[in-house]
Amino acid sequence: MNKRGRPVTFDREEILEIALNLFWEKSFMSLSLKEIAKETGLTRASLYNTFGNKDVLFLEVLRLYIRSSPEYALFDIKQGEKIGPLLLRVMTEASSRYSFEGKNRGCLAATCFNELLDRNDTLGHEMKKIFEDFKVQLTKVMQQAIDQKELPQDTDPKIAAYLLFVYMNGISIFSKSDTNNEQLRTMAAGFLTRLGFEL
Structure with a gap:
């Protein structure tokens, strides 16, 4: 340079x-x-x-960063597309990205959101909007899974979405440790199974 x-x-x-x-x-x-x-x-x-x-x-x-992230696929789901396998793929690819080349950096958005949450300015508001939009989209994703009978019909889509949201942010933190991709994938599969998905 x-x-x-x-x-x-x-x-x-x-x-x-x-x-x-x-x-x-x-x-x-x-x-x-x-x-x-x-x-x-x-x-x-x-x-x-x-x-x-x-x-x-x-x-x-x-x-x-968001446009190139695995999670961006959740904003472009086709009707009839299986949600469980898609979520597992997204979570697996995200885990791999967070620990790419052994850097264990976690998720850029999640890390900086924690820093900027309390800011009452344009940047703080934009960060909050990004995360609110993501939670809204996850709720739509869970509703599609319910409609397609991938999840029990009595599942609350908002609660399921928020649980997934918290878990995905947790992956960001967990991936900063020495946990390898296979362990993270096993964790993701176990979590999705607990939600009710059959993988």
Whole structure:
């Protein structure tokens, strides 16, 4: 990288990928724009001119992270698609991503949500909206599983969704330990079975 700053024609997507990994490894609160500038080769002035402040940059990075996450598949479920196997696949792929190359970083969104939950500003509100939207979508997913008779008919879709939400955030924490992917997959299968899915 050119430590004196990149030319105007730098690759925006490359910068976002570098920033994503920095936020993922260090978390929002621990990472400064100075560190991002150093790793990307941009000056802080160039970062501000291109992305705005740290909050704006993080939101763009977070949206990129979400679009590429295994959980994003839960927003594009077809009618009749089996929910149990899909959830197991999503949870298995998520566990693998959280511990990719032995970095054991957990989930970027979950980690930073804990840091930003109490903020009463645009970033804090956006983080809360992302997680509320995810819980709403999980409720729809569980309702589809009930309608397709994959779960008992007396299942409360909201409670099942919230249990899944808590478990998936727990995977993020658990994956920061030395637990391997096969153990995490076995845990996920056991959890889904307890919810009532036949895998």
